[in-house]
Amino acid sequence: MILERRQTHYFAAIAMAIVLPLLFAASLIWRPNYAMTSGAADELFARAGYVTETAESIASERIKLGVYTFTADAVQVSLSETAIELTSVFNLRIPDPLLYWAPGKDAPEALGDDAILLGGLSGRSRRRFVLPDEAKSGGQLVLFSQGSSTVIGAGPLPDSLKP
Amino acid sequence: MNPDSPRDDFYRHYAPMPKSYRRFLLVLIPILFLGILAIAAFLPNIHSQLNTGKIQGRQTFEGLLVAEPVPHIIVPRPGNTENGDGFSRYVLSAGNKAGVSQKVLDLAGQWVSMKGLVVSRNQYSMVVGPTAEAIATPEGVTIVNPTDSTDNTSPSEPEPTEAIASPEDVESDSTDATSPSDDSEPAEAIETPKSITIDPTAGISLGEFELEGEILDGKCYPGVMKPGRGKVHRACAIRCISGGIPAVFIVQNDRGESLYFLLEDTEGKAVNDRVLPLVGDRIKISGEVMQYDDMLVVKADPDTYARM
Amino acid sequence: MSVGYKSIQWTKTKLIYDVILIAAIALYVYLFITVSAKLGAEMNIPPVGNAVRIRAYGSAAFVLLHVILSIGPLCRLNDKFLPLLFNRRHMGVTMFVLASIHAAKTLNLYHAAGNLDPIVSLFVGNTEYFNLAAFPFETCGIVALLIFFMMAATSHDFWLTNLTAPIWKALHMGVYAAYALLVGHVTLGALQSHRDPLLTVAVGIGMVWVVGLHLAAALQEAKLDRQSLAVGDADATGFVETGVTVGDIVENRAKIVTISGERVAIFKYDGKIAAVSNVCQHQNGPLGEGKIVDGCITCPWHGYQYLPENGASPPPFTEKIPTFDVRLEGDRIFVKAIPHPAGTTVEPAQIPQSSVG
Numbered sequence: 001m002i003l004e005r006r007q008t009h010y011f012a013a014i015a016m017a018i019v020l021p022l023l024f025a026a027s028l029i030w031r032p033n034y035a036m037t038s039g040a041a042d043e044l045f046a047r048a049g050y051v052t053e054t055a056e057s058i059a060s061e062r063i064k065l066g067v068y069t070f071t072a073d074a075v076q077v078s079l080s081e082t083a084i085e086l087t088s089v090f091n092l093r094i095p096d097p098l099l100y101w102a103p104g105k106d107a108p109e110a111l112g113d114d115a116i117l118l119g120g121l122s123g124r125s126r127r128r129f130v131l132p133d134e135a136k137s138g139g140q141l142v143l144f145s146q147g148s149s150t151v152i153g154a155g156p157l158p159d160s161l162k163p
Numbered sequence: 164m165n166p167d168s169p170r171d172d173f174y175r176h177y178a179p180m181p182k183s184y185r186r187f188l189l190v191l192i193p194i195l196f197l198g199i200l201a202i203a204a205f206l207p208n209i210h211s212q213l214n215t216g217k218i219q220g221r222q223t224f225e226g227l228l229v230a231e232p233v234p235h236i237i238v239p240r241p242g243n244t245e246n247g248d249g250f251s252r253y254v255l256s257a258g259n260k261a262g263v264s265q266k267v268l269d270l271a272g273q274w275v276s277m278k279g280l281v282v283s284r285n286q287y288s289m290v291v292g293p294t295a296e297a298i299a300t301p302e303g304v305t306i307v308n309p310t311d312s313t314d315n316t317s318p319s320e321p322e323p324t325e326a327i328a329s330p331e332d333v334e335s336d337s338t339d340a341t342s343p344s345d346d347s348e349p350a351e352a353i354e355t356p357k358s359i360t361i362d363p364t365a366g367i368s369l370g371e372f373e374l375e376g377e378i379l380d381g382k383c384y385p386g387v388m389k390p391g392r393g394k395v396h397r398a399c400a401i402r403c404i405s406g407g408i409p410a411v412f413i414v415q416n417d418r419g420e421s422l423y424f425l426l427e428d429t430e431g432k433a434v435n436d437r438v439l440p441l442v443g444d445r446i447k448i449s450g451e452v453m454q455y456d457d458m459l460v461v462k463a464d465p466d467t468y469a470r471m
Numbered sequence: 472m473s474v475g476y477k478s479i480q481w482t483k484t485k486l487i488y489d490v491i492l493i494a495a496i497a498l499y500v501y502l503f504i505t506v507s508a509k510l511g512a513e514m515n516i517p518p519v520g521n522a523v524r525i526r527a528y529g530s531a532a533f534v535l536l537h538v539i540l541s542i543g544p545l546c547r548l549n550d551k552f553l554p555l556l557f558n559r560r561h562m563g564v565t566m567f568v569l570a571s572i573h574a575a576k577t578l579n580l581y582h583a584a585g586n587l588d589p590i591v592s593l594f595v596g597n598t599e600y601f602n603l604a605a606f607p608f609e610t611c612g613i614v615a616l617l618i619f620f621m622m623a624a625t626s627h628d629f630w631l632t633n634l635t636a637p638i639w640k641a642l643h644m645g646v647y648a649a650y651a652l653l654v655g656h657v658t659l660g661a662l663q664s665h666r667d668p669l670l671t672v673a674v675g676i677g678m679v680w681v682v683g684l685h686l687a688a689a690l691q692e693a694k695l696d697r698q699s700l701a702v703g704d705a706d707a708t709g710f711v712e713t714g715v716t717v718g719d720i721v722e723n724r725a726k727i728v729t730i731s732g733e734r735v736a737i738f739k740y741d742g743k744i745a746a747v748s749n750v751c752q753h754q755n756g757p758l759g760e761g762k763i764v765d766g767c768i769t770c771p772w773h774g775y776q777y778l779p780e781n782g783a784s785p786p787p788f789t790e791k792i793p794t795f796d797v798r799l800e801g802d803r804i805f806v807k808a809i810p811h812p813a814g815t816t817v818e819p820a821q822i823p824q825s826s827v828g
Contacts, residue, residue, distance in 0.1 A: 002637055002733065006689075006692050009689055013686045015651075017686050020654050020682055024654065024678060028658075031662070031663055032394075033666075040373050043369075045416055048422060048459075050420055090514075091515060093217045095219045096253075096283065102242075115243065117246065117247040117249075122285040122420070123215050144241070146238065146251045147219060147222060173761070173771070178774070180484070195538070196491065196494075196495050202534055203498070203499040203527075206503060207503055207506045207507040210526055210661075210665050212526065213510060260586065261585070388519055388580065389519045390664060392664070395660055395661060397596075398582065398597055401597065402581070402586070
């Protein structure tokens with residue numbers, strides 16, 4: 001190349017060596033982090049059924065509702081109150097997943113009026129549900145997709161998880 | 164020096180390649196080739212292009228169509244819901260980067276049969292590109308305070324439809340109203356048909372919160388695109404929200420779980436055009452959090468939203 | 472070398488080069504898409520096809536740009552890389568095509584089907600130009616793509632000849648601006664959303680590699696240019712002493728000296744010493760790093776040839792370079808500081824028998 005172009009290259013290389021590392025560093029320094037850590041919304045998460053404070057596990061089971069496997073723990077929420085906590089092993093990718101308790105020994109194909117809504121599920125999040133008194137005698141846990149109006153799966157409530 | 168020694172080899176692309184060049188290239192080219200393929204196999208592992216969002220397929224819903232603060236449909240949940248939210252609320256949008264069609268919006272306040280594409284991510288679901296027709300309100304369903312999109316000044320004005328209009332005071336503020344599930348009579352829940360009361364404006368105030376999160380469009384985030392959030396998605400989300408797709412405020416905790424909030428201003432209106440500069444950024448919203456069944460809404464003046 | 476313009480003057484090497492290039496890129500894109508789908512299937516969460524393709528083509532263009540930008544300085548540092556250089560333009564055009572696919576797919580996915588024309592949306596969607604974190608990184612990519620378009624459009628020898636090599640080279644040095652813009656495009660875009668530290672490290676390594684190589688080559692060249700001989704040092708007859716002796720030069724090769732900032736190649740062949748401009752007319756390649764093949768000075772970049780006596784390409788070719796008068800005083804080589812016009816016949820200096828080794 002002719003001298004003028006060599007000099008252009010020389011200054012371009014020096015300019016890049018100064019500007020690009022600065023740009024790179026600045027983009028990292030001001031990179032936003034969307035994960036919230038202030039804890040201001042913890043109360044809302046808890047209210048929505050997410051487990052924000054760990055409770056003592058009394059019993060642990062693996063249950064299968066349709067193709068979805070959950071780990072289920074019975075926990076002591078307070079002296080007088082127990083609850084169950086469910087965590088899906090795989091991401092739940094069904095629209096509007098809800099958990100119901102239904103009476104009976106057989107898995108229901110549809111939800112009757114005697115099925116009791118326990119709450120919503122979400123992805124692989126650990127969720128806490130309070131079982132109704134009726135569940136003392138057993139019954140079924142039912143995974144229902146409200147967004148597709150179908151029962152995804154059901155399974156008997158293990159004895160160790162009964163309230 | 165011997166002119167034919169390897170050190171004097173000279174490469175011309177139109178002449179046979181000297182041995183020393185050939186040897187060098189036989190090492191360099193495979194390394195380069197495999198290196199490039201290694202990058203191709205490695206890069207997808209460190210790109211966040213996977214999430215739980217999913218386009219679920221077309222579904223039919225029957226429920227109450229509501230226009231404010233954002234167009235959505237209220238669908239009763241089956242069974243006994245006295246200990247939980249009696250309804251699911253699904254936000255609506257068009258199939259492109261636009262709000263739901265006027266034809267559907269004209270049915271606001273009525274009981275409809277709606278068919279549309281369900282897109283969902285975690286606990287959030289949206290109905291995309293729905294068609295709807297008004298149908299008779301099922302027996303046993305009472306609609307209180309149906310809202311009407313054509314009347315922008317008083318969304319709680321009763322709409323004369325086949326639905327039973329509420330005789331109650333339409334000005335009743337949602338903060339002191341009780342949740343619909345409390346209004347329903349559980350003793351009669353076993354009856355067929357089930358007796359339920361729907362009041363789209365009845366929400367529970369969960370109090371004032373200072374929330375940190377990100378504003379995104381309610382459609383691409385749950386499944387149409389991945390990641391559907393963050394800076395690379397900003398331009399798309401701006402286009403979607405400016406087109407009328409409801410803005411969703413996502414608040415994440417440090418376990419990676421998310422809560423989704425719809426946004427309304429202090430008048431209970433959608434904020435779409437007023438939040439565009441903040442879309443996809445990390446922002447703080449301070450306002451009253453309202454719960455309408457399973458739907459969370461932050462009520463705040465969009466001028467007070469602050470970039471972090 | 473060229474009497475008429477053909478779209479591409481194919482040689483066997485060029486074909487092999489292009490086949491390897493296209494194969495590498497096709498496999499890259501295929502592998503990126505396949506691995507993405509496989510990762511999704513393992514977690515039961517398939518990715519969105521178009522979004523994956525945007526990343527596959529975008530990253531392929533960026534990786535290829537790193538390869539392209541490495542070839543020049545690597546050739547300055549080691550001539551074994553020269554076989555990658557002669558066809559670099561095909562790489563560049565291929566990279567432009569990949570970048571265009573990336574841009575078109577992005578436009579279609581992110582900006583189409585909205586309430587604005589997609590192109591308008593691209594520019595007005597985000598206007599936070601004074602906020603680094605929110606900076607519209609898309610604009611960096613668009614400007615870089617325009618530079619690549621200009622380079623790809625003028626890449627043919629037709630433009631090289633008609634613009635002349637110095638102007639063409641200056642135009643194509645826009646690649647450095649484009650690279651800087653793309654680093655901005657990636658760091659202010661993808662790296663903001665994809666926070667995996669390995670991705671950050673990978674982009675950082677690429678940047679350090681490219682900038683480091685160019686800095687090393689630039690410093691090496693600048694050192695040579697600092698030893699420039701001034702015309703003012705010329706004696707009454709206009710000759711300057713080059714500092715090079717006959718014994719310094721290998722047969723059929725040259726030594727390069729710098730006279731008033733411009734480089735002169737002093738060749739030794741057949742018992743003669745001849746000096747010509749170091750600048751090849753074709754792409755301003757360094758003739759002094761070439762070799763005399765079949766009696767012709769041959770450029771190391773693309774093999775353009777010139778007769779050492781008159782600096783002219785043998786017929787039917789028409790390229791010409793300036794020639795210099797040479798004088799020997801014993802072993803010492805003197806070159807006249809003012810060149811003859813390109814293509815002027817000059818009598819080479821005969822090396823006395825005693826000096827021939």
